[in-house]
Amino acid sequence: MVVKSAVRWGVRHGLAQVAIKKGARSGDPHGRLVLGGSDIDPHPIYDEMRARGPVTMGAFAMVTARHGVITDILKSDDFAAGLPLEALPRPIAAAGRWALDEQNPGPVEPPSLLVINGVDHMRLRKLVSRAFTARAVDALGTDIENVAGALLDRLEREHPGGGRADLVHSYAHALPVQIIAKILGVPVSMQDTFLRWGDDLASSIDIGVGFKQFRRSEQALRSLNAWLRQHCAELRRNPGDDLLSRVVLAGESDDSELTDAELIALAGLVLAAGFETTVNLIGNGAVLMFEHPEQREILRSDPSLWRNAVEEVLRFDSPVQNTARHAVRDTTVAGIPIRQNVLIALMLAGANRDPEVFANPHTFDVTRANAKDHLSFSAGPHYCLGAALARMEGEIGLRMLFERFPDLRADGPAQRRPTRLLHGWASVPVRLGSTVSTPA
Template sequence: MSSAPASSPPRVPSDAPVPAPDITPSTALLAARWGLSHGLLRTVLASRARAGSADARLLRDPALQAEPWEHYRDLRAHRPFTEGPMGKVTAHHGVATAVLRSDDFGVADRDQVLPAPVLAGLRLIGPRRYAGVDTPPSMLVVDPPDHARYRRLVSRAFTAKAVAALRTRTEEITAELLDDLADAFAREGSVDLVRSYAALVPVTVIAEMLGVPPEMRATLLSWGDGAAASLDMGLPWRRYARAERALAAFDAWLRVHLRTLRDAPGDDLLSKLVQVADDDGSGLSEQELVATSMLILAAGFETTVNLISNGTVRLFEHTDQRARLAEDPSLWPNAVDEVLRHDSPVQRTARMARRDTEVEGVPVAQREIVVTVLGAANRDPAVFPDPDRFDVARPNAKEHVAFSSGIHYCLGAALARMEGEVALQALFTRFPDLAPAGDGVRRPTIILRGWETLPVRG
């Protein structure tokens, strides 16, 4: 996906309305926030890694992040938890599922692991003026009753029935994009599959669902690519600054777009959310509306880009499974779940104990953090025999926790599965000789796992 320089925020096309007021944070303000949060956490992670924390080492080492499977096996040697740099860590499917479904745990407030003087400094600086996917009121990081209220307002757009109705349009979109790929192969010999296909399928679908103008889609991808890093801990300065500027630009554009939909509503989800916010005092405040819209838009394509690119690489690496799908296309839905299990687009999520509790007899204190490593749980041999084997016909592939579990189970799971199935099946059917055309580049994110570039030839 395209990237804007770290020194400047992504630009809104010149023919789009200019957001006002300008809420782009100053470099000085960003530097102060970074130093008190990610900068401090980087120092802590480095210290814990030197002291022997295996998980701190993973959070610091891109090579280990690229191939974490042996590290995950080491984590599973400890049950139910091993000690991580900021709390407890589990790599067990059963433990992760129990924590994610338990009322004793809520979403983790990353800032609460910081010392009191640091929190005081952050309060002095003040909160963001713009919404983010990693801070309240984003649905991703709030508990009931707010979480239930937000989710109820948008859940109808992502039901199995609603997703089934979108399938035909998704097939049309993929067919058009594959025609473009064929032309690019003829002209250039090879293309970047992420930029030319894996990113464009989900962003086109979610943009149409939410009433986003076509000319904004490339900009949305750039903002989403930048903002994805905000989910990680201990970001380096340049990546943090880029993420924050992307979030600020995203917020500014969304506020103008939502005002446009208020004046001229369409038959899309964002128009309906605006109407709810206007007509119902129990609906969404302006900040809640922006945060919810941002999350739906970003989550609607970010993880699915990873699913499509990860699935492509897995099928490049396992030619026997690719041949099996060609012989029996009915296996494609299960193959998508096997991709989600074997190479999860979201590798980890954290919870915080709401009260003193215990898991498998081990005490967990109130406000203690528990990290559930989803990518490790999905290779737990207690649930998935021979877990490192990629098997598109695996009987229980769907038991993965790639979409999390409990009340925060991914709202767009059905949509992601459908898009992954349509996009991957159409790609390998149209181009049976599709092959790598050089080394891809992994995304530099930790929580979100995927590919930034993936050169292929047809």
């Protein structure tokens, strides 16, 4: 149904595209940020947004890059996640409703946890939280070490003499996808297919994407959902000891009425959120180490600092750059009136360089005492459910990489991923150098 797809694109991206172009022409920083694509350094624009005021009017939404304001909005009952159709002008909302593909809701459409609110959100989140308890995540530590170790062994084998490799393809992508496969109880043989679906899906999370790209992401979504539907049906019949099976069982044990649509949306979100973000954490971390050899030296002499270094990577080069909220009633933010249904873009990555919170915010410092105060995992009721897992993957993944290849260095220019909201590297060419074998 190309017509319905075109309407969905128009409502989600087309209208925004027009506003962004108009805004960018008149100098609006948000418009320039969006049009600038993924290759520009966004931080001078975030600085400009912060300097303009606590919340300013952008091309198609209000926007803020201040740490305190973003934290308040994320924790406030006056704001909710997502942008319901009812919040749009009536004819656009009607067109959006007519074109809905209820069988294939996307990662930022209900019933995705990311955009539902109130009691529905609490009910679903409680079910998944049980599967992500500290114990369940801790138990994955050994798996992460084993997967990282096996990937490093393979790198060594395939590049004797420490030759050239692509760090993203061979390591940063492969580690989280294998861990997520384990969490969801899916065969590792699906890894490449997941990566393809994930990349296609990720491309449509940005605002104002082109129609061709949008169509590709809808196709990926349909394939992913079809696969998840049969996978979840199998888990209901025959649960394993993976986290997703635990969610299914938790839903059945207390009559929480986890519908198939909710389960599939949840599995899809965990799948996409689980590796499309963590790959960026590992890739961004590696590139920062190449750019800051003195920080790498600090970590070499005190490896216990890797935990804090990961927080600093998350702060300095945020894998998720922004999110958004809409006002559920007329309210004020930092004294500025905000009307009901107004959308506010929250620049998490901008908050992470707010000089009110971080001294010398543009300096990368693995010993920074308050690095953990970043907003890279958001805040409030939608705080990232996978934060503990991502932190562990980042710490183990980066530490083991630089311990195994102490002379690892960049070998040619790295290439950014085309996505803006998900911010990371598509390719990082490296020379592996000498190897330090790890004790068996």
